Amino acid sequence: MSRGLLIAFEGIDGTGKSTQLPLLAHYLQEQGYTVVATREPTDGPYGRQIRALYYDRHQVSPERELELFLLDRRQHVDLCIQPALTRGDIILTDRYFFSTAAYQGAAGCDPEDIFKRHDFAPQPDMVLLLTLSAAESVARIRELRKESVNDFEQQEQLEKVAALFASFAHECIVRINADQPVDAVQDSIRRVVRQLITAKRMGCTG
Ligand code: TYD
Secondary structure (H helix, E strand, O other): OOOOEEEEEEOOOOOOHHHHHHHHHHHHHHOOOOEEEEEOOOOOHHHHHHHOOOOOHHHOOHHHHHHHHHHHHHHHHHHHHHHHHHHOOEEEEEOOHHHHHHHHHHOOOOHHHHHHOOOOOOOOOEEEEEEOOHHHHHHHHHHOOOOOOOOOOOHHHHHHHHHHHHHOOOOOEEEEEOOOOHHHHHHHHHHHHHHHHHHHOOOOOO
């Protein structure tokens, strides 16, 4: 295998990405694959600056906010994603550049321009786009996580983000209905990932 596999989990907040990704990672590891589980925003310096914006996005302009996500992603690609792809690993990332096109697109930036500014980022082999209504997403954040919604998670904003995610027509996107029990969502995810691995004829080491 000259190149590994890059699989991104995408969707609005509350869709269950952070629950589903470790379940898939565990399953693939049991099959003998080397898996790198990662996320954006990262824990690097730009990711930390981004997290500081959760409760007051208006500290910075939409353009500066976009720049911070781009800087964070460049580091993520250079330090984590590209080396893992070169090693032949399976990388599972909780969010990737489709989040930027959807969230910063909803904040007023041009989604097409955002895609163009990602020529440095490897194309994912598959994007698992978890779909859920914005109303259900906000209800989950409030009720299940017992948290108040942050500045990226206001319902009106999430409606716009969800509409942009729905408009993306890239071939690598597989839509998964997230309005189902955890196990049912995981089953759907495993089915399409197994198909992807078979299609790429990726041998496991274990
Ligand atoms: P989230 O996945 O909730 O991260 P965590 O739970 O680890 O803090 O992402 C944080 C927020 O950042 C989320 O509301 C979406 C937003 N975001 C963007 O606006 N653009 C991006 O490019 C990314 C990666 C995230």
